[in-house]
Amino acid sequence: MDPSVQKHFTVVDYVIFALLLVASMAIGLYYALSGGRQRTTQEFLLADRSMSCLPISLSLIASFQSAVAIVGVPAEVFVHGTQYWFIGCAYILGLLIPAHVFIPVLYRLRLSSAYQYLELRFSKTVRICGTLTFIFQMVIYMAVCVYTPALALNAVTGFELWGTVLATGLVCTLYTTIGGLKAVIWTDVFQTVVMFAGQLAVIVVGVQQTGGVSEVWNKVWEGNRISGLNLNPDPTERHTFWTLGVGGVFLMLSLYGVNQAQVQRYLSARTEKEAVRSCYMVFPSLQLALALGCVMGLVMFARYFSLFIRLVHQVYFRPRMVIYFVMDMLQGLPGLPGLFIACLFSGALSTISSAFNSLATVTMEDLIKPHCPPMTEARATMVSKALALSYGLLCLAMAFLSHLMADSVLQVALKILGMVGGPILGVFCLGMFFPWSNSIGAVAGLAAGLVVAFWVGIGSIVTRTSSVSSLSSKCQNVLIATSGLKRFYSLSYMWYSGFSCITVIVIGLIISFLTGPMKEEDVAPGTVFPLLGKLLWFVPERVRKRLCCVTPLGHTVRNTTKGNPFYKSQNCFYYYC
Numbered sequence: 328m329d330p331s332v333q334k335h336f337t338v339v340d341y342v343i344f345a346l347l348l349v350a351s352m353a354i355g356l357y358y359a360l361s362g363g364r365q366r367t368t369q370e371f372l373l374a375d376r377s378m379s380c381l382p383i384s385l386s387l388i389a390s391f392q393s394a395v396a397i398v399g400v401p402a403e404v405f406v407h408g409t410q411y412w413f414i415g416c417a418y419i420l421g422l423l424i425p426a427h428v429f430i431p432v433l434y435r436l437r438l439s440s441a442y443q444y445l446e447l448r449f450s451k452t453v454r455i456c457g458t459l460t461f462i463f464q465m466v467i468y469m470a471v472c473v474y475t476p477a478l479a480l481n482a483v484t485g486f487e488l489w490g491t492v493l494a495t496g497l498v499c500t501l502y503t504t505i506g507g508l509k510a511v512i513w514t515d516v517f518q519t520v521v522m523f524a525g526q527l528a529v530i531v532v533g534v535q536q537t538g539g540v541s542e543v544w545n546k547v548w549e550g551n552r553i554s555g556l557n558l559n560p561d562p563t564e565r566h567t568f569w570t571l572g573v574g575g576v577f578l579m580l581s582l583y584g585v586n587q588a589q590v591q592r593y594l595s596a597r598t599e600k601e602a603v604r605s606c607y608m609v610f611p612s613l614q615l616a617l618a619l620g621c622v623m624g625l626v627m628f629a630r631y632f633s634l635f636i637r638l639v640h641q642v643y644f645r646p647r648m649v650i651y652f653v654m655d656m657l658q659g660l661p662g663l664p665g666l667f668i669a670c671l672f673s674g675a676l677s678t679i680s681s682a683f684n685s686l687a688t689v690t691m692e693d694l695i696k697p698h699c700p701p702m703t704e705a706r707a708t709m710v711s712k713a714l715a716l717s718y719g720l721l722c723l724a725m726a727f728l729s730h731l732m733a734d735s736v737l738q739v740a741l742k743i744l745g746m747v748g749g750p751i752l753g754v755f756c757l758g759m760f761f762p763w764s765n766s767i768g769a770v771a772g773l774a775a776g777l778v779v780a781f782w783v784g785i786g787s788i789v790t791r792t793s794s795v796s797s798l799s800s801k802c803q804n805v806l807i808a809t810s811g812l813k814r815f816y817s818l819s820y821m822w823y824s825g826f827s828c829i830t831v832i833v834i835g836l837i838i839s840f841l842t843g844p845m846k847e848e849d850v851a852p853g854t855v856f857p858l859l860g861k862l863l864w865f866v867p868e869r870v871r872k873r874l875c876c877v878t879p880l881g882h883t884v885r886n887t888t889k890g891n892p893f894y895k896s897q898n899c900f901y902y903y904c
């Protein structure tokens with residue numbers, strides 16, 4: 328099959344793709360014209376805190392399962408084998424800790440934005456730093472998510488590239504702007520179903536065309552794509568059980584524990600129990616999404632092994648390889664290419680709509696409201712909608728600017744999420760688990776974490792490309808002067824979030840102790856989680872009291888200044904033990 332042959336679509340395919348956009352638009356319109364008709368920020372940004380656990384859990388999946396994973400995971404397994412599947416082990420702690428640590432603290436403070444927590448626990452400065460870091464992270468991540476499917480499609484199917492980006496980007500911006508969080512959550516539900524259906528279709532057709540499951544298994548086994556348990560402790564090895572299973576926990580915590588897009592969904596739950604339940608329900612669906620991606624990679628390997636050997640050395644080929652093979656596999660089956668395109672764009676739409684909405688929320692709640700004269704509810708909602716619209720248009724502009732990086736899109740997305748998500752996770756951990764930390768320590772820690780993350784992230788790109796690019800040898804020598812630095816740059820990207828998170832905590836504690844640690848009575852009630860008390864459960868009660876983790880059952884008193892219910896006793900703050 329000649330790579331230059333562009334795959335053409337039948338009418339059915341275009342209809343299916345158009346149906347995806349129409350259905351998403353219809354859901355947006357429905358929520359614009361029903362309920363409170365999106366007239367308050369409580370409804371527009373938090374769905375009136377009325378959501379139940381099922382839609383929330385599917386929307387939690389959709390927020391960070393974009394076309395990048397749909398294209399990237401099969402490509403990863405196709406080229407490197409099933410080692411990546413071990414990231415599934417990170418989902419256990421990666422969802423249990425958010426369910427039992429982050430959700431209780433953040434939900435009971437009845438926040439609108441995750442970064443309000445940083446002001447309650449530290450100061451306004453820390454809140455603003457956290458908000459700006461989040462905005463930076465999501466704008467870049469959005470660009471990768473919207474560009475990936477469009478570019479891959481164009482390269483393989485002649486699908487009009489910019490027309491697609493514009494069409495999906497505008498539809499997404501529209502339904503997010505008019506329908507608010509309710510529309511974003513319910514379109515996420517619909518789009519998650521489309522995502523699973525598209526991947527399943529490719530797997531079924533691929534197995535059938537390869538000659539059955541056993542045939543696939545034989546080819547996959549022959550090509551030793553089934554990776555064993557790699558327990559190599561070397562942190563520079565890209566994918567091992569440790570980088571994926573342990574490093575992946577930090578990545579999951581930065582996304583499912585403290586990322587505004589996910590926290591906003593927890594806060595939109597009608598009760599705390601619903602929020603915790605939605606976190607539990609994410610686990611099976613996330614494992615299913617991971618399994619579908621890995622199996623799709625294996626089936627494609629079995630189906631195209633011979634061709635792959637010929638083409639794999641063309642680096643440009645990687646990001647488009649999956650689409651290319653899928654389009655070849657599905658051609659002649661009218662409707663299936665359209666379903667797969669719809670699946671790709673469902674991934675992109677559901678991720679960028681969550682990003683628009685969370686970006687509009689934090690900009691409104693953390694940057695505008697606290698610094699502008701109080702505005703009427705109607706005006707605040709209008710501004711929030713304008714923000715969602717402008718972030719949508721910004722994302723489209725970014726997509727036109729960004730160029731798909733040479734290596735796998737999955738790796739690029741995980742690097743961005745790791746490099747920026749890790750430091751933000753670190754600041755939240757510093758605040759929740761270390762009562763002594765103060766706001767100077769938090770700001771210094773965040774800065775140190777970001778510096779370290781970008782140093783290793785950018786260093787890894789420069790040194791890797793410098794080995795192939797025309798960088799002068801002197802420059803190369805300077806860059807990787809010592810082998811230690813070389814090893815530092817070759818740290819697996821799966822450790823970026825863990826490494827930067829720990830840097831934030833260490834630096835944050837040191838600076839806090841140097842500038843005068845916070846006293847227990849100064850810590851805002853309800854903002855600290857007794858991690859030490861939990862971990863030292865075997866230590867006698869009186870010793871634990873000294874560690875300031877008091878027994879539970881504090882009675883709720885309404886604090887007039889903060890307006891938040893919190894647990895307080897006469898001499899010490901009660902924690903959730």
Ligand SMILES: O=C(O)CCCC[C@@H]1SC[C@@H]2NC(=O)N[C@@H]21
Nearest residue numbers: 391392393394395396616740741
């Ligand atoms: O946008 C994408 O799909 C790529 C980013 C994936 C983010 C992480 S990886 C672990 C967890 N599982 C998912 O499906 N997404 C998140």
Ligand code: NA
Nearest residue numbers: 389392674678
């Ligand atoms: Na998505």
